[in-house]
Amino acid sequence: MSGAGISVTGLTVGYGGPPVLDHVDLQVPAGSFTAVLGPSGSGKTTLLRAIAGFIRPDHGRIEVRGEVLTDGPTLVAPERRGIGYVRQDGALFPHLDVTGNITFGLPRAERRRAAQVEPLLELVGLSPSLARRRPDELSGGQQQRVALARALAREPSVVLLDEPFSSLDTALRAATREATRAALAARGATTVLVTHDQAEALSFADQVAVMFDGRFAQVDSPAGVYGAPATPEVGRFLGDAMLLSGQAIGRTVHCCLGQLDLAEPATGDVLVMVRPEQLVLGEPSDTKASVSSVTYQGADAMVRLDLVDQTTRLVARVPGNRVPRPGDQVGIAVPAPVRSFPQR
Incomplete structure (x- = not known):
């Protein structure tokens, strides 16, 4: 090119x-x-x-x-x-x-x-x-x-x-x-x-x-x-994205999902962007959620989650062979760095 x-x-x-x-x-x-x-x-x-x-x-x-x-x-x-x-x-x-x-x-x-x-x-x-x-x-x-x-x-x-x-x-x-x-x-x-x-x-x-x-x-x-x-x-616009309020200090941000790593350093009030495929579900941990519904799509599934003791709703994309059931309690981790934007 x-x-x-x-x-x-x-x-x-x-x-x-x-x-x-x-x-x-x-x-x-x-x-x-x-x-x-x-x-x-x-x-x-x-x-x-x-x-x-x-x-x-x-x-x-x-x-x-x-x-x-x-x-x-x-x-x-x-x-x-x-x-x-x-x-x-x-x-x-x-x-x-x-x-x-x-x-x-x-x-x-x-x-x-x-x-x-x-x-x-x-x-x-x-x-x-x-x-x-x-x-x-x-x-x-x-x-x-x-x-x-x-x-x-x-x-x-x-x-x-x-x-x-x-x-x-x-x-x-x-x-x-x-x-x-x-x-x-x-x-x-x-x-x-x-x-x-x-x-x-x-x-x-x-x-x-x-x-x-x-x-x-x-x-x-x-x-x-x-x-x-x-x-x-x-x-x-480019796919599913959740925007969560957070407080950034350098390369880390604190939000409803706990302390996450940032792809770029930031300071102050930010919006944290998390895509469904970035959420990893496992055994209940510090960040717990309840599965409200599941949309099975064959190779993968969209899992809708309610954070325990919070009003926040999330969506995770998981492999089709590891799909939880509605009502299950799961832990949420976000191992990959996330993007953030200054709060307007």
């Missing part, structure tokens, strides 16, 4: 009203995968559409491969940007077969070369035998892979994915996502995925950009945004 991929600087979009994007900066290294993650209405798709050239920003600069595409009066047309765009619904033409859909955007002379479709289908994990089928003869996952093949047919160096897996069921979504990533990696494409699915962002991307209200709250590696969130809001 090196060199110029996508550079977004000071991007502001308001559609004539309050900013949807508010001075956004984002650097996507060439050949890398970035996931833009955030709740609905946070500005994710607007960012993608601005990079693709579908909208003119109020302010800001967009460069792709070192070429300025958007900056003040400069606005390179979408078809001249060399960018592939895959929408949520795939947007396949129902009257065209797979070959017709994939070759649609190519110059007329190249559309006749149907032989080029076969390697594209294989690249996205589809059998060449599907080349003559129409979209209504394909599954949802197959349709999305055809949409990806169409985006790759023009050999773009940049591919933008706008929640392309959200309409698929869980198993199909994972398989289609893996096939998509493999195909894009094989082409060396610089890729930006927009999603509101935390697991999808963490598993797909080299870099995750978390967006709230038109601004990035944190841009970091998947391990960074999950394990070292910049704010309590990022911590809560």
Whole structure:
């Protein structure tokens, strides 16, 4: 991951009203995968559409491969940007077969070369035998892979994915996502995925950009945004997180779970972030809890706990072969260092 991929600087979009994007900066290294993650209405798709050239920003600069595409009066047309765009619904033409859909955007002379479709289908994990089928003869996952093949047919160096897996069921979504990533990696494409699915962002991307209200709250590696969130809001958005009041002194913090180690030194009133997988359950100890309910999930289970003599409720994730029963008394330990945030 090196060199110029996508550079977004000071991007502001308001559609004539309050900013949807508010001075956004984002650097996507060439050949890398970035996931833009955030709740609905946070500005994710607007960012993608601005990079693709579908909208003119109020302010800001967009460069792709070192070429300025958007900056003040400069606005390179979408078809001249060399960018592939895959929408949520795939947007396949129902009257065209797979070959017709994939070759649609190519110059007329190249559309006749149907032989080029076969390697594209294989690249996205589809059998060449599907080349003559129409979209209504394909599954949802197959349709999305055809949409990806169409985006790759023009050999773009940049591919933008706008929640392309959200309409698929869980198993199909994972398989289609893996096939998509493999195909894009094989082409060396610089890729930006927009999603509101935390697991999808963490598993797909080299870099995750978390967006709230038109601004990035944190841009970091998947391990960074999950394990070292910049704010309590990022911590809560990226998976389950419990925030407990505590008093920090250096590398330790005192809270309802006793004295815990801190990943970074702190002082004074803090919020301690503990994720369910950090809680280790065992025999009753100094920190005791009662099991109120259990949600069994096969490989693991979510255990809801009430701390004894306190009103605090916790959730622990435990292996599926070591699940306590409701009503059991258990001890709680937190052996790994935890994160903390200053109390506001």
